[in-house]
Amino acid sequence: xxxxxxxxxxxxxxxxxxxxxxxxxxxxxxxxxxxNAETRDRVEAAAxxxxxxxxxxxxxxxxxxxxxxxxxxxxxxxxxxAQLAVAVEEALSARGFVPLLANTNDSPNRQRDLxxxxxxHGAAGVMISPAQGTPPEDLAGLGLPIVTMxxxxxxxxxPALPYVGPDNADGARRIAAHLHGLxxxxxxxxxxTTGMSTQHERLSGLRAGLAAAxxxxxxxxxxxxxxxxxxxxxxxxxxxxxxAREGDRPTAFVGYNDIVAFGAGGALRAQGLxxxxxxxxxxxxxxxxxxxxxxxxxxxxxxxxxxxxxxAAALLARIxxxxxxxETILPTRLVVRESCGAPGAGATEPVRxx
DNA sequence: TAGTTGGCAGCAATGGGGTG
DNA sequence: CACCCCATTGCTGCCAACTA
Numbered sequence: 001x002x003x004x005x006x007x008x009x010x011x012x013x014x015x016x017x018x019x020x021x022x023x024x025x026x027x028x029x030x031x032x033x034x035x036n037a038e039t040r041d042r043v044e045a046a047a048x049x050x051x052x053x054x055x056x057x058x059x060x061x062x063x064x065x066x067x068x069x070x071x072x073x074x075x076x077x078x079x080x081x082a083q084l085a086v087a088v089e090e091a092l093s094a095r096g097f098v099p100l101l102a103n104t105n106d107s108p109n110r111q112r113d114l115x116x117x118x119x120x121h122g123a124a125g126v127m128i129s130p131a132q133g134t135p136p137e138d139l140a141g142l143g144l145p146i147v148t149m150x151x152x153x154x155x156x157x158x159p160a161l162p163y164v165g166p167d168n169a170d171g172a173r174r175i176a177a178h179l180h181g182l183x184x185x186x187x188x189x190x191x192x193t194t195g196m197s198t199q200h201e202r203l204s205g206l207r208a209g210l211a212a213a214x215x216x217x218x219x220x221x222x223x224x225x226x227x228x229x230x231x232x233x234x235x236x237x238x239x240x241x242x243x244a245r246e247g248d249r250p251t252a253f254v255g256y257n258d259i260v261a262f263g264a265g266g267a268l269r270a271q272g273l274x275x276x277x278x279x280x281x282x283x284x285x286x287x288x289x290x291x292x293x294x295x296x297x298x299x300x301x302x303x304x305x306x307x308x309x310x311x312a313a314a315l316l317a318r319i320x321x322x323x324x325x326x327e328t329i330l331p332t333r334l335v336v337r338e339s340c341g342a343p344g345a346g347a348t349e350p351v352r353x354x
Numbered sequence: 355t356a357g358t359t360g361g362c363a364g365c366a367a368t369g370g371g372g373t374g
Numbered sequence: 375c376a377c378c379c380c381a382t383t384g385c386t387g388c389c390a391a392c393t394a
Contacts, residue, residue, distance in 0.1 A: 010385060021359045026387060036357060058385030062364060 009052045018046035029054060060122060069315060070118035071099040072128040074106040074151075075228070078259055079287040080304065081129065084149070087308025088127060095316055097124070104131045112138060119144065125319045127311055132196055145318035149311045152197035157326040162318070164311040164328045168198055168284075169205030171300035171332035175254060175282050176209025178298070178334055183342045184252040184280060185220060190236040190264055191256025192225030199228075199256055202284060206254060222250065226260050233263025241271055251280060251343035258283035258290050258299055265293065265339075280340035296337035306330055 011025040018025065020043060027035050028043040035043075046052075060066050069092055073081045089099050100118060104111040111131045115138070118126065125145035130138075130153060139146060139153050139161055148163045157163070179187060189206060191199045207217035226236035233255055240250060253268065255261025261283035265275055273279045276295045283290055286301035307330055314324045 008385085012385085022386080023359055023361095023388090024357085027358085030387080034357065039357080055385060059387075061366090061384085062386045062388085 008055070009050055010055065011052070013050055014043060014047045014052045017050050018043045066122045066124040067097050068100050068118075068121060068123045069097050069319075070102060070115070070123040070126040070128070072102045072104060072111065072114060072118070072126060074104050074129055074131050076101075076103045078228070078257075079289055080257065080259070080285045083287060083304045084129075084308050087305045088312050091309045091312035092316075095312075097316070099127075106131045108132075108134045108138065115142065125315045127315050145315060147311050147315040147318065147324075149307065150198060159323065159326045162314050162324045162326055162328070164307060164314055165198075165330070166300075166302035166307065166332050167329050168201035168332075169208065171284060171302065171334070172202040172205030172254075173209035173212070174332070174334040175284075175298075175300060176206050177213060178336065179252045179254075179280060179282070179340065180210065180213040180215065182280065182340060185215065185343075186248075186250045187221040187252045187254055188237075188240045188250035189221050189223045189254045189256070190226040190233055190240070190260050191228070191254075192223065192236075196228075202256060221254075226256060226263075228257060228260060230259050230263035230266070233260030233265075234267045235263075236260070237264035237267035238271075241267070252340065253279065253281045255281070255283045258285045258287045258297065261297055261299070262289070262293065265297075276338045276341050280343070282340060286335055290335075290337070293339070295339050298337045298340045299335050301333050301335050303330055303332070 011022045011029070014025045015022040020039060024035060024039060025043050028040050056067055071085060071088055073085060075081055076085070085099070085101060092099055100121060100123060102114040102118065104114060108131045111134060115126065123144065125147070126142060127147050127149060128139070129150045130148060134153070136153055139148065140158070146161060148161060150165050152163050152165070153161050187206070187210070189203055191203065203223060206221060210217045210220045224236045224240055226232040237253060240253070244250065253261070253264050255264055261281055265281055268275055268279055268281065275281045281297065283297045283299035284302070285304070286299045287304070290297040290299050310328050310330060314328060317324045
């Protein structure tokens with residue numbers, strides 16, 4: 001037996017309260033110009049008085065549309081994706097859409113379950129940064145408008161699978177040029193070769209930048225596997241330090257992203273190295289935390305807000321049936337802070353033994 | 355003719371009644 | 375008893391028709 005006291009207040013209640021038909025209430029709620037101003041005021045006052053809340057579920061049922069957009073993120077603990085989610089949410093809400101946020105923990109299986117759940121909830125479209133190892137058919141066969149962000153789907157550019165991301169290669173080239181300009185000739189790239197497009201593009205850009213500076217990339221940069229996390233960066237940096245021969249240690253550590261650099265920074269400090277003096281450290285993304293790192297981190301600004309806005313705009317265009325370019329690549333810029341000095345800048349001062 | 359209204363459609367779950 | 379079919383429920387949006 002349903003509890004009548006808990007019954008939802010509907011437009012029929014508003015209509016009764018205002019002394020009009022439910023059709024008129026519906027017109028008022030949707031901002032129709034057909035309604036007399038005095039009637040509109042009466043309906044709005046009645047709705048306010050009895051505590052009416054618009055039922056989007058019923059509206060979606062009637063109109064066969066949805067205002068929910070699935071926002072599927074691989075790692076919400078990474079502040080980059082948290083900032084991206086905020087930017088996307090702002091862009092969506094400005095157009096009357098609400099994100100349904102899902103975290104995949106970088107698992108394609110979990111991602112598959114979440115995508116099914118999003119469809120069950122009637123999402124109008126999907127914005128996704130795919131989990132590592134996502135089979136292309138998981139995205140292509142979804143049957144919903146979709147936009148990929150940051151990580152390319154593992155296929156050639158496809159108008160049905162638009163991609164929005166930063167110019168990773170160009171950003172990494174800027175890092176290479178900056179470090180080379182400071183005198184660094186031995187770099188360690190902490191980001192490995194997991195097959196993620198972002199890592200591949202950033203490493204390629206780094207190598208291209210070193211080559212453009214006249215160095216042999218195969219000698220100037222070593223590549224080390226690192227999970228895209230603080231602990232991944234920490235472990236990778238420790239391994240590099242442990243494996244380096246006397247006098248052979250890289251003078252600059254290049255994090256695949258900012259949180260890898262944060263993790264590496266912790267490892268370097270624990271070994272008694274002074275970041276910015278004994279050793280250089282860079283990140284990528286320019287999350288808010290980089291400015292407050294000790295010392296503040298040199299990184300590449302990927303314009304997270306612009307990425308979120310561009311991705312949201314692309315998806316809403318797709319939902320509206322408009323064509324969008326298969327790729328939207330946003331420019332990056334280098335942000336120089338205190339985490340990089342010339343190699344050996346602090347050599348005259350003793351290094352605390354580890 | 356501007357403003358308002360009643361009837362019905364839309365989807366999926368649920369429950370009741372009929373059949374083998 | 376299992377199964378199937380159909381009516382009902384929930385709430386809003388659309389549209390033709392009505393009224394002043």
